[in-house]
Amino acid sequence: MTSFAPSANIADLRESATIAVSARAKALRAAGRPVIDLGAGEPDFPTPAFVLEAAHAALDAGATRYTQVEGILPLRQAIAERASAVHGNAIGAENVVVTAGTKQALFNACFSLFAAGDEVLVPTPGWTSYYQMLALARAVPVAIRGTREHDLKVTVQDLERAASPRTRGLILNSPCNPTGAVYSRRELTEIVACAERHGWWIISDEIYRAISYDGEAASLLSVVADLDRLVVVDGVAKSFAMTGWRIGWSIAPPAVARAMTALQSHTTSNAATLSQHAALAALSNAEQARQTVDGMVAEFRVRRDAALGALRAAAIDVIEPHGAFYLYIRAGDATAEDPEPGTTFARRLLEEREVAVVPGIAFGSPEWMRMSYAAPADQVMEGVRRIIAARIS
Ligand SMILES: Cc1ncc(COP(=O)(O)O)c(C=O)c1O
Missing domain, CATH: 3.90.1150.10 (Aspartate Aminotransferase, domain 1)
Known part of the structure; x- marks a missing residue:
């Protein structure tokens, strides 16, 4: 044995x-x-029929080979265009890396931004994989518990109390898995100001943003003035019922995007080619x-x-x-x-x-x-x- x-x-x-x-x-x-x-x-x-049709057409057209590690240009452009509309300023394809699910985008970000001994604040309860991904990067996840009065969301005071000289960043997730809580624009603005004061990175996991019940949930892209210390991750799994296609992405400063692309070039290379075309259809047909x-x-x-x-x-x-x-x-x-x-x-x-x-x-x-x-x-x-x-x- x-x-x-x-x-x-x-x-x-x-x-x-x-x-x-x-x-x-x-x-x-x-x-x-x-x-x-x-x-x-x-x-x-x-998965919506119009996405399936686009995938069939892409297969017939021979979308079966490697693509650029960071994803096909039209998909990165479509993602960048949507992000620019939210941010207000131009975000380009050079900011975008397409990944095998949002999970990979999160892992790439944790692994590229944090290393041994770095402390990263994780509002808790929080999605189970954040803690494990940070540990894989040998960073230290620091669980920050939200109070019941705030629907278990954290406040700037909670973050300040947990900050140490070793704190390097923070992972936000709004709408939140597991609570469904949504951070208001005001709450996010305060958290961003706190992160800026300390020079922390923010990873904002916005995979549930399209599924919100009281108007649009705010994206960090609409709160920050620039992308300097922000990585936003998102994907098609939840908002387009495309879990099995495994397409996610990150939006990051170009230097970080290049580092994450290099990391990905040695692990998985490009996300599945056919799935990239399916995701492109999902993002390009606004009305459907x-x-x-x-x-x-x-x-x-x-x-x-x-x-x-x-x-x-x-x-x-x-x-x-x-x-x-x-x-x-x-x-x-x-x-x-x-x-x-x-x-x-x-x-x-x-x-x-x-x-x-x-x-x-x-x-x-x-x-x-x-x-x-x-x-x-x-x-x-x-x-x-x-x-x-x-x-x-
Ligand atoms: C908060 C959160 N982030 C990321 C993911 C992973 O998404 P994907 O299927 O795109 O890898 C999930 C999936 O459950 C999730 O709940």
């Missing part, structure tokens, strides 16, 4: 908890158990894209309102989501006997009531758990009924 001791690079690496929950739900389903999966972070809509996004957001809103109403009527503490497609639910107080009530509750819910949710420990808050409403409405509501029944039993 081969003996394997993981290298020091990955010795502390943990599997993505959100993916692990979905895998467990799928395994139970395969074993014949009728599990409702509210763990996944994936729109339950098909708008209809797709509006249709999804309308459906998510109906589910959010119904699920939120039922949970509140049962006096369950839940953050009101203003974006994304998650409900963050408080499972109980952490105690010496049960330091992770969210994990305990999620395990019981899956084994006894056949509903999969993600324990909050995956996002750095063990008292909570996340349910996704990116699932058919009847399953979402049945899941909510079972959560309520389990909560009060």
Whole structure:
């Protein structure tokens, strides 16, 4: 038998908890158990037909070869044009690197900006992979906990308290996974001013920006005067129901974009050529894209309102989501006997009531758990009924 001791690079690496929950739900389903999966972070809509048609046409035209590492020029131009419209000043293709999903854009940014001993502030609860990506870069993720009064968002005071001479940056995510909280323009302006005072980098993960319920969620591009110390990442996965196509991108100062391109040239090279053409279609057909996004957001809103109403009527503490497609639910107080009530509750819910949710420990808050409403409405509501029944039993 081969003996394997993981290298020091990955010795502390943990599997993505959100993916692990979905895998467990799928395994139970395969074993014949009728599990409702509210763990996944994936729109339950098909990729729009106009994107599929463009992909077929690109395949027929021979889009099967390597492209430039940083992505095909028309796609980078389309991304740059949209970013310029938000920023107000010109952003060019030289600022853009196309990646295999937003995940790769985030990893490239963490790996290129931060190194051993650098501290990076992560508003917590926060998306599970930020902590692991920073650790892979040998940087130190510093979890900053938001308070319940601020929907678990962090304030400048929270950041200032955590700052040290080793702090190099900050990762923002609005709308936020797992809470659905959205930072207002004023809150973002204050955070940017704080980062500027300290000379910190900001990585702004805006993958859920198109899915927001109270007008457009603000982009950091519309807040900063220039791109000097900002990397914005986004992608087509959530807003165009294109999770499996694996296309994301970063918008960064040209020197950073070049460094991330060099890193990518030794790891994955270009994102899949066919997928780049599909993403180009998604970004270039404004009217059809708008209809797709509006249709999804309308459906998510109906589910959010119904699920939120039922949970509140049962006096369950839940953050009101203003974006994304998650409900963050408080499972109980952490105690010496049960330091992770969210994990305990999620395990019981899956084994006894056949509903999969993600324990909050995956996002750095063990008292909570996340349910996704990116699932058919009847399953979402049945899941909510079972959560309520389990909560009060
Ligand atoms: C906050 C956040 N950022 C990034 C990603 C990764 O997106 P992609 O599928 O484009 O890699 C996800 C996916 O769940 C996410 O929730």
